[in-house]
Amino acid sequence: MGNEIIDLLLRLNLALAAGVLLVLALRLFVRRWFGARIAYALWLIPLAAALMCFAPGRIETVVIEPPAGFAVTAPEENHSYWMWAWAFGALVSLSILTIRQARFTQSLGRLGVREDLGKRVCAAQSTEHGPAIVGVLRPVIVTPADFEARFDAEERRLVLAHERAHLAQGDPWINAVVLALQCLNWFNPFVHLGARMLRVDQELACDAAVLAQAEGARRRYAEAMLKTHLSAAVPIGCAWPASDAASFKERIAMLKRNLPSRAQTLVGGAAVLLATGAVAAVAWAAQPPRLVATYAERATPQLPDMVEPISAHDELEGGDFNFDGDGVLIIDGEVVNARELTPEEREELRQTLEDARAQMEDAREQMAAAREAIREAMREGRARHGLTEEDMEEIRQAIEDARLSQEEVRQIRLEALADAQDSMREARAEMAAARIAIREMPDVQIALREAEIEIARAIAEARREGDRVRVQALESAAAAIDATARAEREVDVDADVDVDVDVDVDE
Structure with missing residues (x-):
């Protein structure tokens, strides 16, 4: 979790730094040709680049080979100390900001509501600060105690119009987001530089908004700014940076320029939106993709078209x-x-086919002998106990009528199965030799199928006759042949299949 946060912080700061540098390169040109308000809108670019760090990244599918064994993964590097260092710096930055805001609020003294100046206007007891916007959730316009003495009626109107332009633009909320970014990215100098330049462009945008409504009051507006410039800036709120004299000269120089036309504003706004979208797309594309691994399918040999393979x-x-x-x-x-x-390969292949045919015939004979041995074993088992079909029917009828106990039935079956297993041991020896020959042949499915059909018929016949001992012995033989067929189909021809005659005598 800590490594993921550190990785997110690095990507976020890279995006913010790139966005701030781009805005710093464009702001003077955009302000000259499209006005201060369009230049202020350029600060959407770093915000869009930063938000793309939280957007779901693209997905890339990687095809890998199926794992052959256990995978060994390298241990993840622990960056917890970087996490603690970042958290400590963020906490210190937030504490400093809180202390500065508390001191600034305390220096204002008790605020008194000035309903005569309009809504959300308060007067401070101090003359050192203001006019300024203070607060975020419920921002108010704070005027100094000597507001009427310092400014005449026209100047007071222009100053309050400037502060209300801040409220109309949502600048208190914007400044709060910027301060949060500064606290979280306290180690990034580009974030602090961008925050300072944003405050300058913010004030210039409000100046342009006021002059758009009072075109003939440029001189009076400049005089009012001179009277407010030496006041200290508010930490959380809106006010001109008090120590930035160079930027203040630039602010005065902006008052001498003509406001942009409507066409310039529309073109500049569209250009800023396009630039913001382009930067957001680039920032999203630069995010590391999320890899999804899939196993590759094993390739099978492809036969040439229009060619019939050999069977x-x-x-x-x-x-x-x-x-x-x-x-x-x-x-x-x-x-x-x-x-x-080559002729030698053809001759060798022809001889291999001949040998396979001979082995096939031997296997068929061995399978026939094995089936005959199984039948003989069944006959011997029945003859040894003297059980005919009529006797088996009488036994079944007696069991059904008298409902013999389970132990008595189990004893009878054990005796019959013991004799059948003795006979099957000899048959298994012959079956083992047949299985060895079967494994060496390319294809024995036909012979095995015939043996399965023959045994299936014998099982059906024994079931009609009611000979359960014979049925169990034949089913064991069918299981042995089925195991042999499965072993022949295995990729590894050396795999061995052990078949045991095991019948549940409790059925």
Whole structure:
């Protein structure tokens, strides 16, 4: 969390510094050609750049390979000491601002309401401060105690018009936001420089607003400013910086210039809006993207168009493939055209197919022998206990009628299954040899399917006859063949499948 805040602060200060530098480069030119109020609007640029630091960033998708094992991540660097240093500086800045505002308010003395001067006007007991705007939530115009003695009636009207222009522009709220940025970014000199220049442009904009309504009072307005310039500035509020004599000369010089025309104001306002939008877009694009990682799909070999691939099943079934044609083979995961094979490779492939066919025939014979062994084991188990189909039917009827206890039924099944398992051990030995041969063959799905069908038929026949012992033994054999089929389909041909005859005798 601390690292994220530090990263946000760095990006925020970079955006503010870039925005302030841009405004400082444009403000004099814009003020000369489009007026002081348009130049004051330029300060929207740093604000827009700063807000883009909090906007959701763009999303970039990164395709990575699936992880092969455990991922080891580097420990995140701890920047908690930077976090504490920033918080301490912000707290000190806020404390200093609070103390300055408290001292300024105390120096004003008790404020008295001046209803004769209009709404939200108060008179201070001191003559050192004012006129100025004091406060944020409920800002008021504060006049000095010698307001009537220092200014004549016309000058008082112009001074109050200037302060009301501050209220109309929302300057108390703007200054409060600027002060908050100064406290949070106390280490950034560009933020403090920009705050000072914003106050200057703010006063010039209010001067332009007053002169727009009193064009013929430039001289009287300049004289009123001379009487207020030496007063101290208010920390939280609106007032001219008292110690900035150079900027005050610039303020007096602005009174000699003509106000911009309506067309100039419209063009300048549109240009400022476009510049603000462009800077906001650039600031948003400069934010680090949010990365979303996705796993890449494993590529599968693509066969050439209009080419029929070779079927290993057809070859093993006795088909005669023409190695001189346009057939396609997949050898070691690579697609190879039959025309690209050398005579030695074709002969080797032909011999491999012949060997596979021979192994297929051997496997079929072994599977047939295994099925016969299974049948013989079932017959021996039934014969050993002397159970015929009629006996099995009588047993089932007796169990249903007399409702023998579960333990008696379990004992009968255990005896029958013990004999069946003894017979199956011999069959498993033969099945193991058959499985070894099956694993070495390219394709044995047909033979396995035939064996499954044959056993399925035998199971259905045993169920019709009601021979549960035979059904269980055949199901165990079917499970062994199914396990063999699954092992043959595995990518790793060396995988072993152990099949045990295990029947729940409690069913």
